[in-house]
Amino acid sequence: KLLAWHYDRLHPFGDLDEVQQQQQEKKKLKSVVVKAGIESCSPFDKECLQGTAIFPCASDCAHAINCIPSIYDDMSLVSSSITRDCENVMYTVDLNKDLNFIVSAAAWSSSTATNQHDGNGDGNGDGNSGENDLLSLPGEYCNVAFVNENSPLVMRLKQMHGIESNTNIGDELIQFIKTSEDILDTSGSSSSRNIKDKYLLKHGFWTLLPISVDQSMDGNGNENENEHYIQSILPKLSPTKFFSSNTKYVFYRDSNIHIKNVKKLLHILQTQPNNKGIAATTTMMTGASSHAKKYFHSISSSHQDKTYNAIRIALGERILYDTHYIDTSWIVHSLSSTNAHSLRCDIFAEVIQWQVLDDSFATDFILSMNDFWSFTIKQWKNSRNLWWRLNDSYATQSEESPMKQKDENGVDTDADTDIDINVGRWMAIPSIEKNEFVRILPSTAAGVHV
Numbered sequence: 001k002l003l004a005w006h007y008d009r010l011h012p013f014g015d016l017d018e019v020q021q022q023q024q025e026k027k028k029l030k031s032v033v034v035k036a037g038i039e040s041c042s043p044f045d046k047e048c049l050q051g052t053a054i055f056p057c058a059s060d061c062a063h064a065i066n067c068i069p070s071i072y073d074d075m076s077l078v079s080s081s082i083t084r085d086c087e088n089v090m091y092t093v094d095l096n097k098d099l100n101f102i103v104s105a106a107a108w109s110s111s112t113a114t115n116q117h118d119g120n121g122d123g124n125g126d127g128n129s130g131e132n133d134l135l136s137l138p139g140e141y142c143n144v145a146f147v148n149e150n151s152p153l154v155m156r157l158k159q160m161h162g163i164e165s166n167t168n169i170g171d172e173l174i175q176f177i178k179t180s181e182d183i184l185d186t187s188g189s190s191s192s193r194n195i196k197d198k199y200l201l202k203h204g205f206w207t208l209l210p211i212s213v214d215q216s217m218d219g220n221g222n223e224n225e226n227e228h229y230i231q232s233i234l235p236k237l238s239p240t241k242f243f244s245s246n247t248k249y250v251f252y253r254d255s256n257i258h259i260k261n262v263k264k265l266l267h268i269l270q271t272q273p274n275n276k277g278i279a280a281t282t283t284m285m286t287g288a289s290s291h292a293k294k295y296f297h298s299i300s301s302s303h304q305d306k307t308y309n310a311i312r313i314a315l316g317e318r319i320l321y322d323t324h325y326i327d328t329s330w331i332v333h334s335l336s337s338t339n340a341h342s343l344r345c346d347i348f349a350e351v352i353q354w355q356v357l358d359d360s361f362a363t364d365f366i367l368s369m370n371d372f373w374s375f376t377i378k379q380w381k382n383s384r385n386l387w388w389r390l391n392d393s394y395a396t397q398s399e400e401s402p403m404k405q406k407d408e409n410g411v412d413t414d415a416d417t418d419i420d421i422n423v424g425r426w427m428a429i430p431s432i433e434k435n436e437f438v439r440i441l442p443s444t445a446a447g448v449h450v
Contacts, residue, residue, distance in 0.1 A: 004037030013061040013345040039065040053349035060240035061345035071211050074174040076242045081183055084244040086142035094255035095213050095232050099151040102255050105204025134261045136205035149210035157201045169199050170210045226355045237348040240335055248336055254329040260447035273426045280435035283340035287327030287443035297357040304354045308365045319372045326364040330448050339429045339436050367427045367438055374428035
């Protein structure tokens with residue numbers, strides 16, 4: 001039991017790949033220890049779990065043996081299959097049963113001369129002309145929207161495509177994937193072509209993936225409101241299993257969010273705190289709220305905030321704190337970073353454990369604690385070079401950035417995607433092999449707005 005306790009805290013989010021690749025003898029010993037720990041507990045036995053969060057099975061934070069089924073368990077197979085050719089993916093989640101259209105899709109359609117639509121953003125335009133290149137990511141299936149199967153939007157598109165209203169599109173796609181057939185088969189397979197053309201519905205630049213949502217999880221103030229919220233943010237905070245192993249970055253946005261220039265966000269990802277000779281990467285990027293007022297969605301949120309503030313007061317100036325709060329209506333994740341994975345799981349665990357209806361407080365606090373430990377470790381090593389906290393902790397663009405290029409006349413080649421070098425804040429993630437950071441950027445500076 002003692003070994004199991006330590007093992008569960010060493011691997012709070014299940015096994016890492018390198019642990020799974022241990023020698024067979026060590027695996028046998030490990031299995032004995034693991035079975036005496038968290039994996040032996042019921043997901044609902046709080047005394048046995050001792051404060052450990054149990055994640056939905058579709059989350060990359062979940063233990064394989066001890067997890068809770070979710071509405072995405074099968075649909076994640078579809079989304080990972082159709083994004084196999086996407087280096088970057090943009091996605092949104094809107095499980096509202098009354099969803100009529102996605103605002104960004106309507107804006108995309110209205111600016112596309114070749115897109116035939118009905119005024120609600122529906123259509124089959126290719127999204128690759130003029131201004132629309134800036135509104136979405138390239139690739140036929142690299143912009144994905146998880147929506148309610150029974151929403152008016154899906155029902156309307158079913159009718160447009162000659163699909164019976166009682167046909168469950170999600171089930172049809174899942175069944176096809178489970179037959180081991182390639183849904184994006186380019187060899188001319190008639191079954192693949194029929195499924196792709198008929199059931200991969202388009203709404204503006206979005207590819208819709210309908211989810212069957214239990215009516216009791218409508219999120220309208222009933223006892224299942226927290227469960228509904230956890231399901232809705234699962235892809236947002238735990239995206240790895242939802243996309244192809246070839247995908248490097250994923251861009252989450254709320255369904256009502258406009259991104260003026262996606263190319264600009266890609267450009268910003270290449271920046272780092274300004275310090276010559278020290279390489280760093282941006283493993284996560286999110287917004288800073290434009291207001292300083294807090295909104296509590298429940299009593300639990302208030303308790304959560306008071307607890308976090310007590311910890312901040314105890315740590316004093318060693319922890320970064322701003323009167324403007326995190327805006328998680330858009331987030332960019334790196335899927336290749338193990339440290340970023342642990343960061344996301346820490347945030348998701350806080351939301352689950354506090355049973356709140358807002359992830360911004362948890363995100364703000366966990367980012368601050370990661371930066372605190374990076375700061376503390378530097379101090380333990382007698383290093384005063386806390387270079388990411390220079391200039392009052394605000395970001396500067398690295399002169400070594402590969403995207404910062406000039407033409408023969410000394411003019412920035414990407415001037416249209418540039419950003420003020422004094423905008424934003426860097427938060428460090430404790431890392432050994434390389435310097436990794438989260439960038440907190442005012443949404444207006446990133447070209448993001450409602």
